[in-house]
Amino acid sequence: MIAHKEEIELMHKYLDGDLREEEEEELRKHLEFCEECQNHFHELKRTITLIQSSESVRAPSDFTNHVMSRLPKEKNGMKYKRWFKRHPIVTAAAIFFIFMLSGMFTQWNQDGELVVSKQENLIVQGDTVIVPEGVVVDDNLVVKNGNLIVKGTIDGDVTIINGKLIEEEAVSGESLMASVGEINGEINSVDRMFEWLWYQAKTLFEKVFSLE
Amino acid sequence: MEQIIREKIKQVKKGDQAAYSEIVDFYQHRIFQHCYRMLGNIHEAEDIAQEAFIRAYVNMDSFDESKKFSTWLYRIATNLTIDRIRKRKPDYFLDAEIKGSEGLNMYSQLSSSEPLPSEEVESIELQRYIHKEISELPPKYRSIMILRYLEEFSLQEISGILDIPLGTVKTRIHRGREALRKRLRHV
Ligand SMILES: [Zn+2]
Numbered sequence: 001m002i003a004h005k006e007e008i009e010l011m012h013k014y015l016d017g018d019l020r021e022e023e024e025e026e027l028r029k030h031l032e033f034c035e036e037c038q039n040h041f042h043e044l045k046r047t048i049t050l051i052q053s054s055e056s057v058r059a060p061s062d063f064t065n066h067v068m069s070r071l072p073k074e075k076n077g078m079k080y081k082r083w084f085k086r087h088p089i090v091t092a093a094a095i096f097f098i099f100m101l102s103g104m105f106t107q108w109n110q111d112g113e114l115v116v117s118k119q120e121n122l123i124v125q126g127d128t129v130i131v132p133e134g135v136v137v138d139d140n141l142v143v144k145n146g147n148l149i150v151k152g153t154i155d156g157d158v159t160i161i162n163g164k165l166i167e168e169e170a171v172s173g174e175s176l177m178a179s180v181g182e183i184n185g186e187i188n189s190v191d192r193m194f195e196w197l198w199y200q201a202k203t204l205f206e207k208v209f210s211l212e
Numbered sequence: 213m214e215q216i217i218r219e220k221i222k223q224v225k226k227g228d229q230a231a232y233s234e235i236v237d238f239y240q241h242r243i244f245q246h247c248y249r250m251l252g253n254i255h256e257a258e259d260i261a262q263e264a265f266i267r268a269y270v271n272m273d274s275f276d277e278s279k280k281f282s283t284w285l286y287r288i289a290t291n292l293t294i295d296r297i298r299k300r301k302p303d304y305f306l307d308a309e310i311k312g313s314e315g316l317n318m319y320s321q322l323s324s325s326e327p328l329p330s331e332e333v334e335s336i337e338l339q340r341y342i343h344k345e346i347s348e349l350p351p352k353y354r355s356i357m358i359l360r361y362l363e364e365f366s367l368q369e370i371s372g373i374l375d376i377p378l379g380t381v382k383t384r385i386h387r388g389r390e391a392l393r394k395r396l397r398h399v
Binding site for chain 2: 009012015016018040043044046047048050051052053054055056057058059060063064066067068070071072
């Protein structure tokens with residue numbers, strides 16, 4: 001074997017796909033007359049086939065669970081957030097319940113006053129909030145217990161609770177009232193208690209999920 | 213699949229532990245099998261394979277996402293199995309054994325060196341025997357032979373997994389083949 005060291009080296013290069021054409025020719029010529037090398041080459045190839053037939057095994061069925069149970073504890077926040085995502089209905093119900101407990105119902109019943117989230121440049125006429133012509137509200141606008149007329153522009157979302165967006169022309173006092181302005185965000189009109197709660201829950205939801 | 217694994221890795225890095233279970237699911241059989249082939253013992257294989265996944269999780273922050281995750285995972289698993297083997301029994305040197313090889317006296321033709329018919333290697337006993345022979349190779353040769361011929365990685369990939377130069381991989385695979393040739397020639 002020592003005597004045919006070079007040829008054996010070529011055999012290994014062949015098995016690794018590293019043999020150049022002229023080397024392959026060299027090996028082929030040698031193998032034609034050298035039985036010792038023929039035999040060696042055959043044994044090497046046979047060895048590979050035998051290795052590849054070695055038995056195969058699969059991980060036990062509870063493998064993943066075992067690994068997961070041995071991992072260090074994760075941070076708490078993540079766990080809750082994932083739980084919320086997996087159980088949206090339970091989460092909604094829980095939020096609803098929290099609002100009930102926190103006195104939302106009574107608040108709703110008692111609080112009939114007109115509330116606007118932003119007063120600046122807006123006109124309040126009785127139970128109606130007016131965004132005058134030329135005024136641009138660049139934020140979200142919430143009107144509670146009142147109606148809204150938009151003559152100017154609102155870039156954010158509009159939420160009207162227990163009221164409505166006046167779109168049709170209507171006479172209020174002496175002036176002609178109508179929303180002819182622009183609302184660039186979403187319009188949410190909430191006029192029942194349940195919807196109000198739902199709206200609150202949804203908002204909270206979005207806050208929870210936008211944490212990511 | 214590679215893409216899904218990448219996504220899961222991102223989630224794990226953000227702290228989402230549950231996302232890791234899908235990574236474990238995906239690689240468990242390959243890693244377990246690799247450990248079994250390295251260690252030759254089911255219980256040790258399970259222990260070390262679990263340890264490999266836990267190490268990977270704990271060190272996920274240091275995993276370079278531009279690299280292949282499987283390469284990294286195999287490296288962790290291989291290193292753990294080699295550590296285990298070292299603790300078990302003293303190493304012996306394959307190099308000396310190869311140098312002392314004897315002459316050959318069997319006959320064969322180049323044309324007859326095709327792969328064996330499958331029935332010849334079907335018997336479980338033979339499979340066990342082969343497995344035993346592989347698992348008696350010193351770990352540094354064993355890992356390469358297993359990765360190359362049982363897990364079908366390229367030499368370049370093996371160089372990445374074991375973090376050794378390609379030339380070293382080639383030298384070791386030559387020696388590994390010669391050692392197993394001698395062990396298996398009479399089968
Ligand atoms: Zn020869």
